[in-house]
Amino acid sequence: MSNIRVPTALRAYTEGQIEVPTKATTVGGALQELADRYPGLAPHLFGSEGQLRPYVNLFVNDQDVRTLAGVQTPLAEGDKLMILPSVAGG
Amino acid sequence: MIGASQLLERRGLIDQVGNTPLIRLEHVTSHLSDAVQVFGKAEWHNPSGSVKDRAAAEILRQALEAGAIRDGRTLLDSSSGNMGIAYATLGAALRIPIRLVVPGTINPVSKQLLQALGVELEISDPLEGSDGARQVAAELAAQHPDRYFYADQYSNPANWQAHYRTTGPEIVRDTQARLTHFVAGLGTTGTFTGAGRWIKEQVPGASIVAFQPNSPLNGLEGLKHLPTSRIPEIFDPTLPDEILEITTEQAHAMARRLAREEGLLVGASAAAAAVAALIVAERLESGTVVAVFPDSGLKYLDESFWRGP
Structure with missing residues (x-):
């Protein structure tokens, strides 16, 4: 089991959950599981054709998945997947 | 020890802030009526490179x-x-x-x-x-x-007052009070509130248009999605005539167009401002639309969207 860490800005869509456990074995699988569980979140993560929006920043244990295997990056027991928004405000 | 008054007297760099140019968008506006003009206020001309x-x-x-x-x-x-x-x-x-x-x-x-x-x-x-x-x-x-x-920029009135004192007056002066629409994004909301307030007072017929990202998860650095954010204390919710929602995809596509068709390498928030300005301009038969372009694209060149078509 690994955990998806949800940023403050998205917690309105996850019933306030900060961490959501997942059994998925890849980053993409975990995001799909999250979107299935919280359908209101799906359009923020995925485009109309189901592709992950390119500006969604994803980190596994502090490493940007763009430097790993993208959505194919494997998730192991105890891993933390973070979804990070862009910096807002001034 | 230098006193506050001495510091202010010798404030060379600080005097270089403001008086940024208005740049007319010539090509991404080619589908508009000839009587419609769209300008971006090029805030990267400030000393540290932003509004x-x-x-x-x-x-x-x-x-x-x-x-x-x-x-x-x-x-x-x-x-x-x-x-x-x-x-x-x-x-x-x-x-x-x-x-x-x-x-x-x-x-x-x-x-x-x-x-x-x-x-x-x-x-x-x-x-x-x-x-x-x-x-x-x-x-x-x-x-x-x-x-x-x-300093707390989100609640400090000096934030919006800066734009009431400089950005708004510059826009009214440089358009000879002919602007019909003012467009600015919402971050701390200082630019929108200060300049918008001045323009509303000086050009009462002008529309004051704000925009924000359409989602809390977006790539528009510096802008806030107000429904999921702490609302800045300086924001005046009575000011906007309209609040548009802009997608990151729209802004990224516009950033590439501004670079390749206008020679303007701007950041994603400035590109979003151009998208918002064009949405407004496309509704007009005549008018002058001014949008604030907060910074250039130089800090964001490693972002993948520049490599799009």
Whole structure:
């Protein structure tokens, strides 16, 4: 089991959950599981054709998945997947 | 020890803030009526490269005049990047130490710039975003009231007053009061509130149009999605005639078009401003639309969207 860490800005869509456990074995699988569980979140993560929006920043244990295997990056027991928004405000 | 009045007298760099050019968009507007003009206010012409120099200069000026920065006291604030760079640049020129709390999601180039400018940086939880950084700064200020002047750009009236005093008057002057629509994005909301308020007073017929990202998860650095954010205290909700929602995809496509068709290499928030300005302009038979372009694209060149078609 690994955990998806949800940023403050998205917690309105996850019933306030900060961490959501997942059994998925890849980053993409975990995001799909999250979107299935919280359908209101799906359009923020995925485009109309189901592709992950390119500006969604994803980190596994502090490493940007763009430097790993993208959505194919494997998730192991105890891993933390973070979804990070862009910096807002001034 | 240099006194506040002496600092203000010799404020060379701070006097270079403002009076940025209005640049007419010539090609991405080719489908519009000939009687419609769209201008971007090119805020990267400010000394530190962004619109935030205006707010930083006014916050520093008011704090110096009030004696709030004295005896080696440090200016403390949170920032997502540009405001911090503005504080750091003007603070260096005025020999005022700066401490910033920035979210862990800060753009790497902004972080490098802040380090080069000698700022004391504290990195806050990336999951908590800019509201979390603000919270950490407020706690630091409360713990050490004698050490810091806490500028708090989200609630400091000097933020919007900077734009009421400079950005708004420049736009009215440079359009000879002929603008019909003013467009600005919502971040701290200082630009929109200050310039919008001035324009509303001086050109009562002008429409004041705000825009924000359409989603809390977006790639429009510096802009806030207000429904899921802490609303800045300086925001005046009675001011906007309309609030548009812009997608990151629209802004990224426009950033590429502005670079390739207009020769304007702008950041995603400026590109979003151009998208909003065009949405407004497309409804008009005649009119003059002015949008604020907060910064250039130089800090964001490693982002993948530049490689799109």
